[in-house]
Amino acid sequence: MDEQVEKKEEADSKEDQDDELADGNPDEEEAGSGEKVKFPYQILAIYAYTVMHACSGAALSSVSHTYKVTELQMEPGLVTKIQQATGPIFTLLILAWSYVAEAWTGRFPVMIICCVCYIFGHVLVTGSDLAPILWYPDMSIGTRIFFFYAGSTVISFFNTGEATTSTAFGADQFKLPEQETEKNNFFFWDYSVMNAALCLMYIVSPAMRNVSCFGNDDCYSLALGMAGIFAILILIAFAAASPWYVKVPPVGNVTGRAFACIFYAIKNKLTKPKNPEYNHWMQYAEYSGYTPEFIAVVKHLLDVSVMLFPLSFYWALYHMNKTRWIDMGYQMNGTVPYTNFTLKSDELQWYNPLLTFIMVPFSVKFIFPVLNKIKIMHTMVQKLVAGFVIMVITYILITIICYAVEENNPRPMKLTKDTTALQIVGGMAEGEAPVTLFLSGPDFPGQMRIIFPGATASWEELKAGVPYKLSTDISGTPTLATFTGKGKEAFTGLVHGTAGSPSVNIFPDPEEQYGMTRTNRPVMRAIVLTPGIGKTLDFIHSNGAVKSVTLPSAVGPSEYLGKPDVGLYTMKLDGQEVGQQLFESGAVYSVVISGSAGSPKISTAVQAKPAVVNLIWILIPVTVVTVSEMLVSPTAIAFWYNEWQEFLLYTFLITLNTILVILIARWFKSNEEKAGKVPLAGPLGHDNPNRVSMVSGEGSAGRPSVRKSVAALGASKALNEETNRQT
The missing domain is CATH 1.20.1250.20 (MFS general substrate transporter like domains)
Structure with a gap:
């Protein structure tokens, strides 16, 4: 009897399946067949x-x-x-x-x-x-x-x-x-x-x-x-x-x-x-x-x-x-x-996307499943919150690095449409005594700067369009040179000769590399003191690469050299070797050429000192922010x-974290702005040893x-x- 009932049920089931196939419903047919849905190769x-x-x-x-x-x-x-x-x-x-x-x-x-x-x-x-x-x-x-x-x-x-x-x-x-x-x-x-x-x-x-x-x-x-x-x-x-x-x-x-x-x-x-x-x-x-x-x-x-x-x-x-x-x-x-x-x-x-490419699949397949088992960051909203907290840590790290950079290499003051600046390069021969100069002008009592050979001193926040004069005496007499600057522009001059009988030349064109470079490479140029002393100054890197600058026929500076690499250079004036110099990352150099055509002399003045904090340090906050991105981006x-649950319970916490991040970012920006007000010269006129190239943000x-x-x-x-x- 039981066997007859089972056979009847099997027959009824077969009839039902036949009816479904006759109806021609593709979804039900596919579901009934149990076949796997084809992967969309498009x-x-x-x-x-x-x-x-x-x-x-x-x-x-x-x-x-x-x-x-x-x-x-x-x-x-x-x-x-x-x-x-x-x-x-x-x-x-x-x-x-x-x-x-x-x-x-x-x-x-x-x-x-x-x-x-x-x-x-x-x-x-x-x-x-x-x-x-x-x-x-x-x-x-x-x-x-x-x-x-x-x-x-x-x-x-x-x-x-x-x-x-x-x-x-x-x-x-x-x-x-x-x-x-x-x-x-x-x-x-x-x-x-x-x-x-x-x-x-x-x-x-x-x-x-x-x-x-x-x-x-x-x-x-x-x-x-x-x-x-x-x-x-x-x-x-x-x-x-x-x-x-x-x-x-x-x-x-x-x-x-x-x-x-x-x-x-x-x-x-x-x-x-x-x-x-x-x-x-x-x-x-x-x-x-x-x-x-x-x-x-x-x-x-x-x-x-x-x-x-x-x-x-x-x-x-x-x-x-x-x-x-x-x-x-x-x-x-x-x-x-x-x-x-x-x-x-x-x-x-490239470092951030490389880490992301490695970390996202690894986290999805291994780290997240482990965290789910131990009930740590096991919901998606908790991962988002953790990502925001790690972003806070990122900006703490980047602020520390920024502070170190500004302490070692303060940037020059930012010039406005009403202000100008003057920097004087010490072109005296090495071993010569430093030269004391005073800059004075209307409603501007003489301010002293002491310029050492190969160093640079600056006067900042000068009024644009106002005439100033340089002298070895606070009274302004005798006048060695006059200077009237333009707003938002800095100008460069060269002092040469001896401490007892100095001469000053103010170059008429605005300074392109005033206290800064726009890349991490060094920047070099030549300044000619003896007219007609040569035509070309070659910079030969230790790896054999050659860069050249064309020298001016009169007293004055050449164009800056484009894209030089860091390293030791041999310098040749019209094929004649005249010296060697190590040019470092982020620094601005002026090679002063004096003497005569048959016996040239060179000295190197540092207009902005090399950067101190290595760029590799920035990879630390980049790594941390990548962890934050890994938690926030694919999870979001x-x-x-x-997932829609638990959302409102965490929104308030996420918003608080966001406000905290914004405050840290503002602190970071404030530090940069304050650093922009650090004077380049010391209180007694000595060239500030911390002066360096800098780009404002x-x-x-x-x-x-x-x-x-x-x-x-x-x-x-x-x-x-x-x-x-x-x-």
């Missing part, structure tokens, strides 16, 4: 897109800050302020691009349009450097700045659109819920692939910049043009897989419905009777016909919106390592220990797609924080799914 094109996008951004961002400071002659502090002011504006475009993608076009058309316009922006940026070289040699600096920032604005505007939609578009390629695990792994691997590409380009792009082209020592056209080439490859890599993409159509103005839901919830809360069954004010939207499911999704959207506030500060502080940290790095000794190889500050940017992306292009902060994408996805269920 995701490889998304990875290729990510690589090209990262290469394009890194090729531009790795050199753009230095390009604006050195080639476009912009103040480093102004460059940083522009970036900090425009960054939040472009971040707000996340919602605008999300609205366009969900209500009008869908994600795929948005990405195609952004890719095309992205290329146009790179054309403008590259043209700012290439146009005056090839076509318009008289193009002004102001015009070049306009083209660069016009291109950067176009890049940032459409870059935000790409970053806003690309991560969600990649997630659309997976079938849920069967491929939930594959989708979550996509976020982390996409981020890791991006960092691998960033690491590569942060090495390659500065190297391309360092080659000579078009008669210039630096080839920014090559580095910026490479970014444009990768922008073209972005479009090709993404569009090539178009036939295989899953393209989710627009579902209508979901963002508008969400805001309308919030509006009616507030309105009903204020106008309708109190409902004891409602435990949240958003539930009052039910009076206007909104379903509890849709209201729940909007509540999640509000939670995430609160999260955007502290994260916006976090990423603003994080991206200071692309601006203020680079500025500080140029104040440091770039010589690699035990070598003569010199790094520029912007050439260490996964958080918005997977970008763009908008590059690796965008919006790619890491995709809250709007997560909310839009949830709203889209709820809208689909309702329709």
Whole structure:
């Protein structure tokens, strides 16, 4: 009897399966067959897109800050302020691009349009450097700045659109819920692939910049043009897989419905009777016909919106390592220990993405599972909080390094439109007695400086346009030279002869390297005291490299030597060896040439002493900030797609951490500003031994924080799914 019942049940089950197959429902057929959902291999094109996008951004961002400071002659502090002011504006475009993608076009058309316009922006940026070289040699600096920032604005505007939609578009390629695990792994691997590409380009792009082209020592056209080439490859890599993409159509103005839901919830809360069954004010939207499911999704959207506030500060502080940290790095000794190889500050940017590429997969596969087992940072919000705390530690470390730099190498005072400065180089022969000079002028009693051979003394905060005179006596008589400076400009003079009978020459052109260099390399020039003593001064490095400067025919300085390496140099005047000198990182030197054509003499004056604190120290805070990034960035992306609990419990703590980070950052900035007021000369006029090269403390292009902060994408996805269920 039992056997007959079992056979009947098997027959009934077979009939049910046949009926299901006859209905032709593919989802049920696939579920019934138990076959694994095929992996979406078009995701490889998304990875290729990510690589090209990262290469394009890194090729531009790795050199753009230095390009604006050195080639476009912009103040480093102004460059940083522009970036900090425009960054939040472009971040707000996340919602605008999300609205366009969900209500009008869908994600795929948005990405195609952004890719095309992205290329146009790179054309403008590259043209700012290439146009005056090839076509318009008289193009002004102001015009070049306009083209660069016009291109950067176009890049940032459409870059935000790409970053806003690309991560969600990649997630659309997976079938849920069967491929939930594959989708979550996509976020982390996409981020890791991006960092691998960033690491590569942060090495390659500065190297391309360092080659000579078009008669210039630096080839920014090559580095910026490479970014444009990768922008073209972005479009090709993404569009090539178009036939295989899953393209989710627009579902209508979901963002508008969400805001309308919030509006009616507030309105009903204020106008309708109190409902004891409602435990949240958003539930009052039910009076206007909104379903509890849709209201729940909007509540999640509000939670995430609160999260955007502290994260916006976090990423603003994080991206200071692309601006203020680079500025500080140029104040440091770039010589690699035990070598003569010199790094520029912007050439260490590869270190962060390399660590990220290694640490993110390792943490996801090994560290995070262990922490989950021992209940330490086992929720995503706790990882975010830990990331903020580590960011605080990062700025404590960077402040300590900044303090050490400023103590060892204080920067000169910042000149304004109403102030000027004068520095006097001691061109006396080595062993001669120092010369005492007094500078006096209207309402300016004589101030004494003692200039030693090979040293430099300065007078700062002088009034622009006011005549001053130099003398060996406080009365101003006899007058050795007169000086009238221009606002925001410093000028250089040379004292030579003997202490009993000195002579002073004030050079008419403003000083290009007043108390500072803009790279970590040394800066050298020649100053001729004997007219016609020679035509060329060669600097021959110990490795055989030769750099040359053309000497002026009259008394005065030559041009500064471009891109010399640190090391011991042999100097030859028209082929005749005249001496050797060690030129160190960050220092400014003037080689004074005197004597006669048959018997030349040289002495070296140090206008700004070598940097003391080594650039390698900055790798410590970079390592710590990378740990913070590892906790915050991929965790935030996964958080918005997977976890909504415990959010409000931690928001207050995260906000407090953010405020603490901001206070430390302000302290860091305040220290820099105070350091800018350190006088170059000692109280009795002796040359300050701490004087050194210094850059006071970008763009908008590059690796965008919006790619890491995709809250709007997560909310839009949830709203889209709820809208689909309702329709």
